[in-house]
Amino acid sequence: MIPHTHIQLDPAFPENAPFWMPAEDEIHEEGVGFFQGVWAIFDVPLSEAAQVVADERAAATAVDAAANDATTFEYFARLIEAHNPDFPSEDPEDEAGMAALAKHGDVDSVTLCHLELGVAGLTYALAAIGCVPAASCRSHAERSWAERPVVVAAIDRVHADWLQPLVESASCGFDLDDLRPQFLTIHARSIKEMMDLAAAILAKAEHDPPPPLCWGPSSNDEQPPEDRVEVDGQQSLFNC
Template sequence: MIPHIDLSVDPSFPEGVPMALPPEDEISEEGYGFFRDVWDISGVTHDEARAVVDEERRLVDLVDQVTETVEEFEAIAGAVEVGNPNALPPNLADKRPNSEILEIVGDGDREIGVLDGLEIGVAGLSYALSSIGCFPAASCRSHATPRSWADRPVVFFAAERTTVHWLTPLVRDSGCGFGDGSDRGNLLLVEAPSISHLMDLASRILAQVEQQRH
């Protein structure tokens, strides 16, 4: 069960929001925009973004198939991300003994997270934005736990004005909206009622690029 919230979004071109890539001297190993536990993923290639978008879709579909509540989705998605079998619902192995989820999570010895350490549901969009010259600054799929710093699925990013114009119809058609992230720097954001919308936007971005290549 993919979480969905009641959220009104504004897909119109975000007039008045700063639109520029961050100066190189303001980007550190911890990224840009005064966020914690972030890192620089700029300069992603189209093929790299395609791989993450496709893998993210596969993982979300797998988690969706074995969950019936928002809490279950959060627990299993988190377990998949970091390879923590202790975070799985205790009856999952009994109810779904053949689920690929169990193999992906493993026995807890995994050192590297899936999707290069980003969260399921926002990783694909972060990589898609990077592949078209944007600078992803932070992302959160929103969590059914007190530790969630975002109350809705969101990706903060920096981009030039021409890129935002290009993105605007794709944001609208995917059911997402823009927001103002300028309290953290030259940033805007994309938000949505669910990660399904953000994943759709990521797919539309890559498909548009592929269409324009032909």
């Protein structure tokens, strides 16, 4: 089973939504400069994003079938997130867990690129169309900074307009985080909707490519807030 929340979602842009892109020289190996202990993922080829989306779907299908409650979902999700096809774990418990997942799909070659199940694909899909992801979380039963699956990203207005109908059709929503006001948040009630959105983004990009990437705020964009905050305790750009 895949955990679901019952939060309210709004596919419309939040009031005072920050539409912008960081300047190219603001992006470095540790991300876009607003989080601590992070790395950057941007300007991703569509083919690479498609592979992550496909791997994630296969992994989620297996985890959904193998897990019978939120606790076992968390166990199998963490197992698949840590899985490295080139260096399989020698821990007997991990091997047993992967064997249980393998009964429900081919997960041995799956890699989520150190990201979390259910938000890895959307992270890569956003990066492939010219957005700059900043953080994400699939949500956890304990010690989670997000109560629902989220991907936080810098998105300018033209890309946001391109995304909006897809966000709505996938039953996802836009939001703002008080601690991260310079980014748009895309969230959903479960990782299923997030994966559906990732697939829809790649499908649309094939026949209706998004506008070219434009670094920095455009003339039609709102400037990002001056107080750019850094959030303590962020373990990586796309994991919590």
